[in-house]
Amino acid sequence: MNDVSSERPIRVLVAKAGLDGHDRGAKVVAAGLRDAGFEVIYTGLRQTPEMIVEAALQEDVDCIGLSIHSGAHMTIFPRVHELLAAHAAEGILLTGGGIIPAADVRALEDLGVGRLFGPGTPLAEVSDYIREEVRARRGASSGTGS
Amino acid sequence: MLEAGTLKALAEAVRRGDARALARALTVVENDPAGAADLLRALGTAGGARAHRVGVTGPPGVGKSTLVAALAAAWRLLGKRIGILAVDPTSPFSGGALLGDRIRMGALAGDANVFIRSLASRGAYGGLSAAADDAADVLDAAGFDPVVTETVGVGQAEIEIARAADTTVLVLAPGQGDEIQAMKAGLLEVADILVVNQADRRDADRFVHALEAAFDLRAGPRPPILETIASKGEGVGEVREAIDARLRPDAQEAVGTRRLERARRRIRAEVDRRRAETWWAGRGDVLDAAALGVTAGELTVADAAAEFAEGKERDR
Known part of the structure; x- marks a missing residue:
């Protein structure tokens, strides 16, 4: 961890998408990512894909983490992905978790969504994944001069 | 960290009202003091x-x-x-x-x-x-x-x-x-x-x-x-x-006073930041030596600081 001390902090938007009204899981993830050294923007319940993408762009985040337990993942992930593309913001890592069947996970990953984590995933696994993925993306974009 | 041309383009986009550019500009001022100075100048x-x-x-x-x-x-x-x-x-x-x-x-x-x-x-x-x-x-x-x-x-x-x-x-x-x-x-x-x-x-x-x-x-x-x-x-x-x-x-007078005070404070803070940055560069070893001296009870913090302030710091 010492080698990252001078690095710009990784910013992550954690959002609870869809209509289900419990956000305990999202809050636990948000606090865990904070403890891993990330700057976590938590936006609360019932966020629409439009709200999520607007907040992500204003906050200039490296990563969006969506928590979805309502079964709407096949609607919400593709929509967020599509909105990011529409704003030329595919550089933002889109990841998340919830109760998502394996077949849907594969379909979403094929679409270009990042890794999706099931219940009970150790937080270190999530934060390691985000850190590695964001570093790779930052390296790639600074190489092209943007 | 950003090149001058990039900063200028970014500043122009911010002034045009481009929300994405605005978000990026805020990232620059938050993370890169030198870039922030150039960007704010370009923003006018x-x-x-x-x-x-x-x-x-x-x-x-x-x-x-x-x-x-x-x-x-x-x-x-x-x-x-x-x-x-x-x-x-x-x-x-x-x-x-x-x-x-x-x-x-x-x-x-x-x-x-x-x-x-x-x-x-x-x-x-x-x-x-x-x-x-x-x-x-x-x-x-x-x-x-x-x-x-x-x-x-x-x-x-x-x-x-x-x-x-x-x-x-x-x-x-x-x-x-x-x-x-x-x-x-x-x-x-x-x-x-x-x-x-x-x-x-x-x-x-x-x-x-x-x-x-x-x-x-x-x-x-x-x-x-x-x-x-x-x-x-x-x-x-x-x-x-x-x-x-x-x-x-x-x-308006109260606000005017506040703005003057703010400008004064910001100039001082920026001068302090720049001077500290250049001043301490290359003095790390002497500082370490002085710190060792303080922890060993050989001199007080005030005396060590006085040596630095008067340009009389030395390797111990």
Whole structure:
């Protein structure tokens, strides 16, 4: 961890998408990512894909983490992905978790969504994944001069 | 870290109102002091002579974010474009931060005339972030006016916001021990406008009277004390009017003084930062030696510092 001390902090938007009204899981993830050294923007319940993408762009985040337990993942992930593309913001890592069947996970990953984590995933696994993925993306974009 | 041409293009896009460029510019001022200096020059901001800079401060849990959101909605009715900087604390242990002010600002989503950015305090004191002034400059250059900065929930004597803002709104709520705290705290002095939020609580009137009594014991004018129920929008229009009234021609002198003070403080801070950066470069070994001397009881901190200040520092 010492080698990252001078690095710009990784910013992550954690959002609870869809209509289900419990956000305990999202809050636990948000606090865990904070403890891993990330700057976590938590936006609360019932966020629409439009709200999520607007907040992500204003906050200039490296990563969006969506928590979805309502079964709407096949609607919400593709929509967020599509909105990011529409704003030329595919550089933002889109990841998340919830109760998502394996077949849907594969379909979403094929679409270009990042890794999706099931219940009970150790937080270190999530934060390691985000850190590695964001570093790779930052390296790639600074190489092209943007 | 960015090249001059990139910065210039970025500045132009910010002035055009490109929201994405604005977000990137805020990232630059937050992370790269040298880039920030170049960017602000390219933006042509004159250090805050345009937008009304409003600071909203107060203890945790009194409803600062809710009030800021309600104020923004009130300004939107007048056709204003509002920039919001919301500061939350960075953990000194992990370096991470949980920035949750947007939770209370959901009603502002989807409006391109409101731009919200969360800032982590990153070790700065006084409830702000070191980049807060620069970030406000950027929002100002992008045409947002007012620019509202919401501080970390502060304790007793946090005055940074008073130095950073044209107008400081102190938000308190009945109960929570605020009453006694407010009586003795240095916090009251920073208020240009005092808001008692959650005014539907039973002890609200008693709290307002206690505040009035606290001010009557002091010299100088008493700031307006306004009651709100921000979650319902009640009383928010009056707060908005009191804030806007600070820029009326007959009242402008106070804001002018504040702006001068802000410019003075920022110049000094920037000089200190630059001098410290160049001055300490190459003196690390001597500093280590002096620190060893202090811990070994050979010299005092004051004597070691005097050696440095007088250019007589030496390897031990």
